[in-house]
Amino acid sequence: MRTAIRNARRLVAKVGSALVTNNGEGLAVDALADWARQIAGLRAEGREVVLVSSGAIAAGMQRLGWTSRPQEMHQLQAAAAVGQMGLAQAYESVFAANGLHTAQILLTHADLADRTRYLNARSTLVTLLELGVIPIINENDTVVTDEIKFGDNDTLGALVANLIDADALVILTDQQGLYTADPRKDPSATLISEERAENTALEAMAGGAGSGISKGGMITKVRAAQRAARSGAHTCIASGREPDALLRVARGEQLGTLLYATSTPLAARKQWLADHLQLAGSLTLDDGAIEALKSGKSLLPIGVIAADGDFTRGAVVACRTRDGREIARGLVNYAANDTRRIVRHGSGEIESLLGFIEEPELIHRDNLILIG
Numbered sequence: 001m002r003t004a005i006r007n008a009r010r011l012v013a014k015v016g017s018a019l020v021t022n023n024g025e026g027l028a029v030d031a032l033a034d035w036a037r038q039i040a041g042l043r044a045e046g047r048e049v050v051l052v053s054s055g056a057i058a059a060g061m062q063r064l065g066w067t068s069r070p071q072e073m074h075q076l077q078a079a080a081a082v083g084q085m086g087l088a089q090a091y092e093s094v095f096a097a098n099g100l101h102t103a104q105i106l107l108t109h110a111d112l113a114d115r116t117r118y119l120n121a122r123s124t125l126v127t128l129l130e131l132g133v134i135p136i137i138n139e140n141d142t143v144v145t146d147e148i149k150f151g152d153n154d155t156l157g158a159l160v161a162n163l164i165d166a167d168a169l170v171i172l173t174d175q176q177g178l179y180t181a182d183p184r185k186d187p188s189a190t191l192i193s194e195e196r197a198e199n200t201a202l203e204a205m206a207g208g209a210g211s212g213i214s215k216g217g218m219i220t221k222v223r224a225a226q227r228a229a230r231s232g233a234h235t236c237i238a239s240g241r242e243p244d245a246l247l248r249v250a251r252g253e254q255l256g257t258l259l260y261a262t263s264t265p266l267a268a269r270k271q272w273l274a275d276h277l278q279l280a281g282s283l284t285l286d287d288g289a290i291e292a293l294k295s296g297k298s299l300l301p302i303g304v305i306a307a308d309g310d311f312t313r314g315a316v317v318a319c320r321t322r323d324g325r326e327i328a329r330g331l332v333n334y335a336a337n338d339t340r341r342i343v344r345h346g347s348g349e350i351e352s353l354l355g356f357i358e359e360p361e362l363i364h365r366d367n368l369i370l371i372g
């Protein structure tokens, strides 16, 4: 399976707060310089690399003289704004030393949830890669609220991999890879070398963040691999402290944990639907509608029992079973108030109920994906 990574032409590399800031001690400029050298090496082989870097909050805390991560959102945002300057400055100079230009891209979940902004982000990233520039991405922490944030950069890395159809996602962290249990807590844990990304048993092995300065932990890395696999990208989790980790992983060396993709990649539009982290509302389906969706049909209002949330026409909503489990999601053809008036009715009644008709389906099958 390692040949899959060796053949990867487009890669997303993600470096976490622990590495970027030397466990919160301040920007690890030597480490940044080392990654820049490795990425320059990959570019010289004709491969395209996007870097997703954490560290703004930790670097900002250090600049402001704060010793523990604040809880309050506005303080985190202030720290990120201070730290992101240092991060961008440091990356610009270490890549310049390798003859490469960098570009800063700060994203929020709302940017990727909006189809137009998503397509804009994609074309900008692809243009930068064609220009030979190294895009450096972080969450736009300064403006995020709970509703629009990715929360951790493992998730962001996977969404970026899907956005640009990357072949591989390499997550560099402070452990050798995914262990059977958190090695900080269980010394008998062993390193997993290769596994199918979709293997749900992996989630039980992965725990939370290893330090106060990081956000995600191993669980978000495993989920990131599952997400990336939906677009066909393989994920490798490896230690960023291992010499030449990025080059060695990218060249197919047996390093870290490879979580490989086996499923057929989703079509681009369905991929975008799958990558929504927050949905605008939800529809509760009866058993007949659930069967219809599973056999590839559209969702008609007659099969919907209830509609929750305040969504507009064209929003992405969840389709749930009576016990609340999401089985599908899609772009809804009617706003929440109109949906509530037509549920449990046949499509032939829509016009008399609303005074107009958009489409006979509540969600057309082309705009729908099954989950799980």
Ligand SMILES: Nc1ncnc2c1ncn2[C@@H]1O[C@H](COP(=O)(O)OP(=O)(O)O)[C@@H](O)[C@H]1O
Pocket (backbone or CB within 6 Å): 015, 016, 017, 018, 019, 054, 172, 173, 174, 175, 177, 178, 179, 180, 181, 182, 183, 184, 205, 206, 207, 208, 209, 210, 211, 214, 215, 216, 217, 218, 219
């Ligand atoms: N099964 C596991 N295998 C390896 N590390 C794990 C596992 N479960 C939890 N962890 C923890 O995840 C940490 C890495 O994630 P995190 O602290 O978020 O780093 P980063 O800043 O690189 O994203 C490790 O230091 C480790 O303590």
Ligand SMILES: N[C@@H](CCC(=O)OP(=O)(O)O)C(=O)O
Pocket (backbone or CB within 6 Å): 015, 016, 017, 018, 053, 054, 055, 056, 057, 058, 080, 138, 139, 141, 151, 152, 153, 154, 213, 214, 215, 216, 217
């Ligand atoms: N956007 C945040 C990173 C979030 C975070 O801590 O992510 P990670 O270290 O990857 O678990 C920052 O730059 O500080």
